[in-house]
Structure formats: C-alpha cells, structure tokens
Amino acid sequence: MSSLSEKITEDPVTYKTAQSSVTCIYQAHMVGFWRNVRVLWSKNLMNHSLTVMVTSVQGDMNYCCKVDLKPWNFWNKKGYKSFEVEGNQVDVYWDFRSAKFNGGPEPSSDFYVALVSEEEVVLLLGDHKKKAFKRTKSRPSLVDAALFYKKENVFGKKSFSTRAKFHDRKKEHEIVVESSTGETDPEMLISVDGILLVKVRNLQWKFRGNQTVVVDKEPVQVFWDVYDWLFSSPGTGHGLFIFKPESGESDSSNGGTKYSNASSSSSEFCLFLYAWKLE
Template sequence: MAFHPMRAYSVANPPLAEKITEDPVTNKTAQSTVTCGYQTHIAGYLRNVTVLWCRNLMNHSLSIMVNSLEGDYHYSCKIDLKPWHFWSKKGYKSIDVEGNLVEIYWDLRSAKFSGGPEPYADYYVALVWEEEVVLLLGDYKKKAYKRTKSRPAIVEAIQFYKKENVFAKKSFATRAKFDDKKREHDIVVESSTNGPKDPEMWISIDGIVLIQVKNLQWKFRGNQTVLVDKQPVQVFWDVHDWLFSSPGTGHGLFIFKPSAPEVESEGSSQGCDSDNSNGSRYHSTKSSTASEFCLFLYAWKIE
C-alpha cells in the first residue's frame, strides 16, 4: 500500500491539546509530548499499546494505554513524575485488561533526559503479563528482569510509530530507530525564516545534513528520499505555518517513513499467528503492516 503523507497528517494530529489556552503557545504554556505506539501480545492476543510522555513547566507524567481487542476502549495507567515526588520515580501499578492482570514496573530515579519528556538512558518501564515482559522500554533491561522476576517475551513488541511535539525557536531535535535491529538516530531540523536572506531549512541525521531547502517560501511543502545506514527513508515536510502564521499558532510537520521491508516467504513464521496445530496461545488481530515504522515530528516555533 502506498504511503500518503497528507492522510498521515490528518490521522496523526498531536495526541493532546498542546495549547493550554487559545493564545499563541509560549515557553510557559508549551506542553512537550512524545507518543509511541507498539504492538505486543497481551492475554493471548496482539494488541496496541500507547506510551505517552508529557511535560510542561508544572507537570511531568507517563501514561500507558492498552487497547481492547475491538480497539474502542483503552485500559490506562498514569504515573506522575514530578521532580519533588522522588518516590514516584520507582514504582508498581497494575491494570485489568479484559479480566487479565497486566503489571507495570518502572524505575526512573537515574533517568537521563535531553530536554524532552522522554528519557534516553538509565531507566526501564516494563509491562508484565503472566511472568512475561511483553513490553520493555529503556536500557536497564537486566534490572527490569530481576525486579519483575519475569522472562523475556516469546514474541517481541514492535514499535510502529512515534509522534513528538517539540517547541523551539530555530532548531528541533528528536531521536528514532528506523529499524528495530539497528541503532537510534539523532534527527535535527533547523531553519532560518527571518532576516535579509530567503528562508532556508536543513534536515540532518546523525550530524550530516541530508536535505537543504532554499527559497522555503515557495517550497514549504515537499518530500525527498535519503539514505540512512543504506536504508531509503522518505522525508515529507509541511512548514506553511512557519512562514504565514504568527509564532506559536501553528506547527511544521515532518514525516520520516523508512521503506517497507520485503515480504518474507510463506514458509517463514513470526510466531504471532494463530496456530492450533502446536497449541500456540497467540492470535493475531492485526496485519503485518504494523511493523512499518513512521516518525511524526510536530515542530512549534515560539519566540
């Protein structure tokens, strides 16, 4: 299926109301969010799990939502990570997912942040069902398995999208993996939309400028394919509001879409389809297209 950037634009709007008021967003009202979507096996079925990191001047929180099988209901858990609540940075909660106990463990006491709401090192968040870690975030994996006294998942969770809202004047940074088996990449969008020169924009990955757009006032929407670790990645952008709206009233949108992997032969097995012949307890309710990762970056210019 072909990827349609404008369709993605319509369905991938920011998950929360970034504007606390109807006034233009400022440093005081900006609410940075990172939303990650995963597919993992819980209670015998492949389900969507949404992880939302949220931060503003007053609050810092982590929310985890598990979809029902029909997808019309969320089983959720919210964790407040306020700096004056040190005790809340390590903890345990449980949620009931259609009669199944799902346990959530976290340790963010030493977590490192780079300005955004999502940590990048020295932490873990683990979802456990029947002594199996069905979703594990962070790099403290050994500590997570030791504390939960659980085994790794038989079928690993797959991240299929990431949406991030970044607020800045000229430079917008994020991180993402375009392939689960490869390293995470540093992505930076920089712009020069004020001054005597024509507006320009640069998009760099791992410190290398891969896209440069001059005369941005005429090319505020576009797309280009770049190579990242020898893998084609489609990059779409729409920065109309940067040029023709007041600061803080609209965002630029950047979509990074790696090329879809080749379909494996029918003889291969990913361990996620229903198989009554071997007594498997796993049943797929989603198509394999969920493994096609996509990054949405919402870049808000503020003064």
C-alpha cells in the same frame, strides 16, 4: 496499523494544547492477542507524567495506567502499578531514579519501564533491562514488541531534534531540523547523525515537499509542511515533518540522498515530528 496512524494524525494540535510530549505505539502480544500499546510521555511547567494505554481487541476501549514523574515526588521514581485488561491483571514496573531526561519528557538512558502480563515481560523500555527482569521476576516474551508509530511535539527557536530507530535491528539516530525563516531567503536543513541530508532554499515557495534520503543504506521518505512557520502569526503554528522508512536495499552509501519515483512497499514504522517555533 496504517489506518491507526492516519486516525491519530487527524487529531487537532494547537499551540495552546500542545506540550512537550512523545507518543509511541507498539504492537505487543498479551492476554492472548496482539494489541496496540500506547506509551505517552508528557511534560509542562506543572506536570511530568507517563501514561500506558492498552487497546482492546475490538479497538473500542483503552485500559490505562498513569505514573506521575514530578521531581518533588521522589518516591514515585521507582514503583509499580496494576490494572486490568479485559479481566486480566497487567503490571507496570518502572525505575527512574538515575534516569537522564536531557530536558525532554522521555528519558534517554539509565531507566526501565516493564509491562508484565501472565509472568511475561511483553514490553520493555529503557537500557536497564537486566534490572527490569530481576525486579519483575518474569520471563522475556517469545516475540518482542514492535514500535510502529512515534509522534513528538518539540519547541525551539531555530533548531528541533529528536531520536528514532528506522529499523529494529539498527541503531537509534539523532534527527535535527534547523530553520532560518527571516525575510530574505528562508531555508531549512535536515540532518541525521550530523550528516546533512535535506537542504531547502527559497522556503517561501517550497514550504511543502518530500524527498527520499538514505540512512544506514536504507531509503527513508521525508515529508515536510512548514507553511505555518512562514505565514501564520508567531507562536501559533507548527512545522510538520514525517519520516517513513521504505523496504528494500539501497546501493547508495550511508548518509546519502536518493531521488527516485520507483515505488516500494513501506515498513510499518513512521515518525511524526511537530516543531513549534518559539519567538
């Protein structure tokens, strides 16, 4: 799975092609095998859509289902579509009639998206889970799908935020990156749930770096590269932030910072945040 993450991050991203988007990749058991399921939320001035892609066992084909979420297509806010995965029918059910999007492409609450295969809900997104099971008339999967990759493109002037769960059994966190890239003493701040965990001064000399912080008593590696913020033409480059939880327990208190060269095996999940500065 790590090779898949590496492959995706190699895809070129430019200001002209970037739009507000969130890509999540899950591992789900369906049609007899564990498969990668990519969920893409994208939004720009003209379009707002959800795309679900299921990868073949060999990894050489994607089976897709796209849902348009334009505000004037109210009847598309609840529905379902069917598509085939290697000859087997797969259904996607959704209900966004009460969904709250908070300005982003991905809803934050009051919705569901259910992927159904062989009368089993193999992937369920959103907080309206009871409504999803009632609507699909399908049983839960014996093993929950696991999120192991998230990539998000966000736009802002000085502040960039996203949400992520670093561990399946723990809560979702709000991550905020703030920057001041003026001519004198540019700096960058990274906070999680309002707790400042990373502060970098003299950013013109420290535009690339990494640090290990502690969230929910678990170590999380943070990498950053903001070269384009400082040295590229305004509006042409992005800052890249990577958040990768490590395995193992930490003795530090919640919301602390840990500096260590000790190696440990990392968990599978990884968050890539592309932060585009608007002038």
